[in-house]
């Protein structure tokens with residue numbers, strides 16, 4: 001099954017998105033922060049309701065041909081008053097649906113959202129061992145901007161991250 005569609009998330013996707021986040025966070029490779037990083041369904045529903053009206057944040061989902069939610073893209077504008085042109089993104093694709101072009105399609109959606117709200121720079125953090133994601137980002141045109149030592153706390157551990165950025169073409 002390689003058919004999928006990208007669409008804005010709706011509050012009714014909350015349970016599916018929480019399940020997806022829990023599933024991907026539990027993968028032993030540690031692609032995402034696992035400790036306390038995911039919201040409960042009620043909080044997720046509230047967040048999805050709030051971002052639907054916001055020019056500062058957005059959530060999109062990838063829906064498979066059978067209607068299952070198999071990917072998520074989250075975007076949030078930088079809160080610094082001097083950086084309204086910058087937004088941070090995060091994405092994940094269900095293990096069962098990887099290497100089908102969904103990650104790339106979510107990045108294309110991020111660029112479209114950025115153009116629509118006047119964001120000219122997209123940035124993200126990725127763990128140094130996450131080669132699949134780094135390949136995806138580099139192939140898309142993201143460049144490494146920095147190395148952030150001990151930038152995230154995961155349980156009792158501090159974790160490094162690579163900072164990557166993409167200049168949105170006009």
Ligand SMILES: CC(C)(COP(=O)(O)OP(=O)(O)OC[C@H]1O[C@@H](n2cnc3c(N)ncnc32)[C@H](O)[C@@H]1OP(=O)(O)O)[C@@H](O)C(=O)NCCC(=O)NCCS
Pocket residue numbers: 024031032091092093094097098099100101102103104105124125126127130131132133135136137139
């Ligand atoms: C990273 C991730 C989002 C990629 O999603 P995806 O839908 O599989 O990516 P795509 O199918 O669009 O891949 C596009 C390209 O990225 C590269 N790529 C993706 N996964 C790769 C892998 N496992 N190994 C090597 N290259 C890979 C390839 O160049 C690929 O093109 P190709 O399949 O034609 O060779 C997905 O693996 C994922 O959700 N991982 C767990 C969560 C995560 O790491 N999120 C990012 C946190 S920063």
